[in-house]
Amino acid sequence: MQRTLDADEWRGWHTGGFPVGSWRSRDGELQAIAGAPRIDLISRQRYQDFTFRFEFALPIAGNSGVLCRVEEDVELSWHSGPEMQLLDDAGHPDGREPTTRNGALYGLMAAEQETSMEPGEFIEAALTVYDGHVEHWLRGRRVLRYRIDDPSLHARIAQSKFAGFPRFAQADKGHLVLQHHGEAARFRRLSIETPD
Template sequence: MKIELGADQWRGWHDEAFPASSWRCVDGEFEAIADAPRIDLISRAAYRNFRFCFEFALPAAGNSGVLYRVDEAAVLAWHSGPEMQLLDDAGHPDGREPTTCNGALYALVAPEAATPVKPSVFIRGEVRVQGTLIEHWLAGRLALRADLADPALLARIDRSKFAAFDGFARRQDGHLVLQHHGDAVRFRRLCIEPTD
């Protein structure tokens, strides 16, 4: 059963309230306020296995992400949960590096093909998580498939900046996070379908 994730299903990172100084929510659409304090949105509920569907729009050179299975005991969300990178590859320097371009498992695994975005135009995204298997979908097609238990990926994590954070990408459940990266990213039509 799909569950719509409206404003009442989200709160600020390390806070119980919705961070209205950093995010607007109008008619079911969330917009990060550019140049406001960078407070991520975290789902009130935690999830184990699921399909998380959403639409997002980035400004020119925009950068954001969707993180999952996040442990809020971490100082920052990216210290805990893996991230589906959302990026205007053409306008942002990270778009020149395959493992940090749009749809990547951020800084770890490149997407199978590029998915360009047009500034301010919504496209559909989806994260599927089942056990240790993850999939990132963009514009209705599979962008990336990975196994978080794959020894090669674990070795890559151990050589990355994430090695400093115990348990990174190892949780079997956790929260969703919409990243505030300082740009006016917009999200809408957010829903989750638990698959436990």
């Protein structure tokens, strides 16, 4: 089953409604407001196995991310959900580190190939999770694949900044999150496909 995820399908992190002071819904886009309070968007529904398709655009030095299997009983979304990094590698300092470049599993695994972008350019992307198998797609190319229960991944987690968050990458079902990192990230054509 595939369906569109418009603004009605999202709410603010730890809130019940759409965070109009931090995001706007305009011209078919979900737009993070630059300089506004950093309130992430969280899907109203929880998902286990899915393909989440979207297009995103970032400003110069822009930074955002899509997190999956997020549980909301933590302080911040990244304390729970693994993140597909979305980044202007050329403009942002995180672009110098492979595990924080565009398409990476943030802070843990580098993308297998680089995906450059121009500021304001929309890029087709997808995040797929099936039976614990995760794939990151950019521009129609798979740039990373991993298993969320891989012992080698959890060994990396134990040596990372996520080690202090026991809920990280533990849920087998959870919310999607669009990260507000302070910049004017834009998302459009969001849809999700699930087995049922």
